[in-house]
Amino acid sequence: MKATRAGRKGSLGLKEIAAATSVSVATVSRVLNGSSRVDPAMRKLVLEAAARLEISPQRRNKPGSLVFLLNNRSALAPFHASILVGAEAYCAAHGWDLFFFSFQYSPNVSSRELHLPKVLQRRDSVRGVILAGDTSPNFLELLEQKEISYVVLGNNILGEATELKNDVVFSDETRGGGDVSRYLISLGHQHIWFVGNTRLPWFARYYDGYRQSMEEAGLTPRFSSIDSKDDTEIGYLGTKYLLSTGEPVTAIFAGNDATACGVYKGLREQGWRIPEDISVAGCNDTVGGLLYPGLTTIREFPEQVGRHMAELLLERIANPNLEPRRLTIPTEFIRRDSCAAASAAQQKFNEALPPSAISH
Incomplete structure (x- = not known):
């Protein structure tokens, strides 16, 4: 680009x-x-x-250039890459150029201690910024202090950022988490665990949907949270941990598809079959169709997220006095073969297992 x-x-x-x-x-x-x-x-x-x-x-005021800024990520994950593709397509269709840059900064310092990346200091050529990756409130405060127009991926804002003067686009992860959980409950599962790093906002939003659905059904939410940014590691270690507790489990809801890959590995190392012994579901549908058995998951629409982010930003550049806008893109439930009905025998078997039998 x-x-x-x-x-x-x-x-x-x-x-x-x-x-x-x-x-x-x-x-x-x-x-x-x-x-x-x-x-x-x-x-x-x-x-x-x-x-x-x-x-x-x-x-x-004629078309110019925007920046797609990937914050505090060492690599462009498939989800963010799709957002970039959608944003670039919208910009190209409207005669705007889009530059891609990554930017590392500390989320733990004040906005006055941060410095803008050099590309955003070129105010005569760069008109606004699309924020992906992991964005913290101090950087948003800096952009607003410098009066730089931006739109941010709301699912990845770290911490509280309630007074934003610009625009936010979300993928509806909370609703998606509820959809997965209600499906597992409809299959008769009562011992459903959530696996993911709930310290990170995109996992926390799926967990919120899971927790709400479990509580509405009169079931106890359970989660295994590993403090890591490696999604597969989170799934693998989280699964090993929950199996070691000796608590019953008939289904695992992984915080994203990469985490589900780790869940698959952890279960198979312990001799558990999917879905005969334990059902598994994921979310974001990045690799779910490539797993065996195919992963039941939530499909997000990152290209649409990117297109809408670019659209909102161009509208704000044309009219800086617009009120801050919040846009949420729906998700879609995708049913595959990784989930099965929980039989009464399976429920009773899991409840009766001692810790030593589970960690075989």
């Missing part, structure tokens, strides 16, 4: 006007983008300087 180089006149603007008026580049950008949050006298000064330099605000 390469941006087309603009001609000399297209790249002129913010810095030249800022130098001519002795105001900040950020203020010049707000004026030329039509923001009303500028003192009228300052607006008049900037527009007069733009006229002298023959720089048209209308020309500046």
Whole structure:
């Protein structure tokens, strides 16, 4: 994804006007983008300087460049790659260029201690940012302090970020978690465990849907949480742990498909069959169709998430005074062969097993 180089006149603007008026580049950008949050006298000064330099605000509002920023991830996971594909397709269809960058920063410092990545300091060419990866409130605060337009993947915001002035797009993981749990309950399962790192928001949202459905059915939610960012490791170690407890289990709900891969491995090492002994379900449908047996899971639509993120961002660039918007993309339940009905004999067998028999 390469941006087309603009001609000399297209790249002129913010810095030249800022130098001519002795105001900040950020203020010049707000004026030329039509923001009303500028003192009228300052607006008049900037527009007069733009006229002298023959720089048209209308020309500046033509399509330009956006940045897709992957925060605090060492690699582009399939889910985020699909978001990028959807965002790039929308941008291309509307004449905008999209750059991809990754950015590592500490989520534990104040916004004033953070520094913008260099690409976002180029306010004369980059008009906004699409945030994926793991985004923390301090970085969102920095973007808002710098008045940079953004849209963020809500499922991956770490911690509380309630006062956002820009836009958020979610995939409906909580509803998806409820759909999986209700399906397992409909099959007669009572001893359903959730496996995932519930310290991370995307696991926590699926767990919330699971917990709500279990409680509505009068069942006890149980979870095995491993503090790791390696999804397969979370599934493998979480499964080994729950099997070692001696508590009954007839079904495992894995926090994503990669975690389900680890669950499969952990069960098979212990001699358990899927789904004859223990049913397994996952979510996000990234590799579920490749597993054996095929994994019952929740399908998310990351390309649609990406398209809507790009759409909201371009609308905000055109109209900076829009109220913050929250958009949730539905999920789809996908039934495959990894789940089976829990027979009365299986329930009784699991409940009667001592810890030594489970950890064979």
